[in-house]
Amino acid sequence: MKLLGHKFLQGSTDVVNVKVPYRNIVTGLLVLIVPLLIGIGIAKYWPNIAAKARKILRPFIIFVLIFVITFGTLSNLYMFKLLTWPALLAGFLLPWCGFMFGCFSALIFGQKPANVTAIAIETGVQNTGIAIMLLKFSFQQPDADISALIPVIVACFTPFPLLLGYGVHVFIKFIKNQNTPSTDLEKEAAIVTFNTKTST
Template identity: 30%
Template sequence: MNPSHDLDAVALNFSPNDLLLLNLALALIMYGVALDLRVEDFKYLIKNPKAFFLGVFAQFLLLPALTLLLVYIMRPPASVSLGMFLVAACPGGNVSNFLSNLAKGNTALSVSLTGFSTIGSIFLTPINFALWAGFYSPTRELLREISLDISEVFLTVSLILGIPLVLGILTRNFYPQLADRAKKILQPLSILIFAAFVVVAFMGNLDIFLEYISVIFLWVLAHNAVALSAGFFTGFFGKLPFPDIKTLSIETGIQNSGLGLVLIFTYFDGLGGMAIITALWGIWHLISGMALALSLKNIK
């Protein structure tokens, strides 16, 4: 029997203390991201609207739509499909700015898009997730069984992303020297904390991951390739400069899987298919994003 059929019934072991640690780690990551945000970054968007709107289009509309198409083609289990819709609804990941800079992309555009998508995700992530998951009958039925209250998701995303972002932006704009010192410590530290958390979560559920990872990885590989391609070809057909194309590809292909995991363990009781594909995405997109950045850095 295909082991993927059992994924909908699998739940990962995850304690309330683990969830609290994950929430704190994600809040710290978001605060560190916001320490790089200046008012000038949002003025940049006004001066360069084409690249900005194409980035928003690729992130919040094209990627979820292509995810729906991919789900119809690959037909993964309902819980895995739900995880794919959730990943597609999340904002850009916190390492996208570093990777965009490494690729010699448009770093100012990357920072601006990350800031906007993270702030916008307070509203757009719950709406996009419910909307696109509702278009596919297996995930629609699963959501109905779980009785997910979208208003509670709004509240959780607001607390985890909104408050740290506001505090980080205020720190950057009123205490710039403190922000410069803090980000040198917090940004690498928060990423290490999150990486350590993912490793601990893997080890605590090692038997489950080993059983399903060979099946799940193909879905992650395909989904991430679609995400990176969505950003790249949006910029290409939008006739953007190549540094902007690099940035759109990375911004669309690097998703905030940490937020996805928080929502999964808060509202879906660690539903196996959702949790495994989201956690594995969080690892793989760093590898694929780094490979893409290094391969594009010398192309102008």
């Protein structure tokens, strides 16, 4: 905020004055960090409880994701009216450039393929959920919706590079399996059995 914040606040005038609610932002971060630390403590000192909680939380998390995506989209349809081409372009380029930068950097430094994939994903995937929540609860309307627009766009465009990469991986694997000559296991087993009998 201190390094780049003034760049975004240059349009502030006496009529339109954007005030950054630092106290609300810090409070929101604490609300996120404290449960996270509790979860880390439970996983470290009570792994059995953590394993049971993980089994219980999986279906609950799936339900919450479906609920939030469905009703969150319906309740925020008005935000599509705020979309502009520069905002769409920025939201599109941020995750894609992150994936490419992480991938090429890992390749330049000679990382293994598994590490290249992990570094690219970690660089490209942004914590848009945290950003949206902090902006929504920190600013007053309509500043909250306007400020959360870019994270929402980024969240919408983030899955596409991952799905594209996964599709290419599956396609290449399928082609390799097609080119690999199939072996008749029963025929090989019969040959092995015949050779064993003749040797005895």
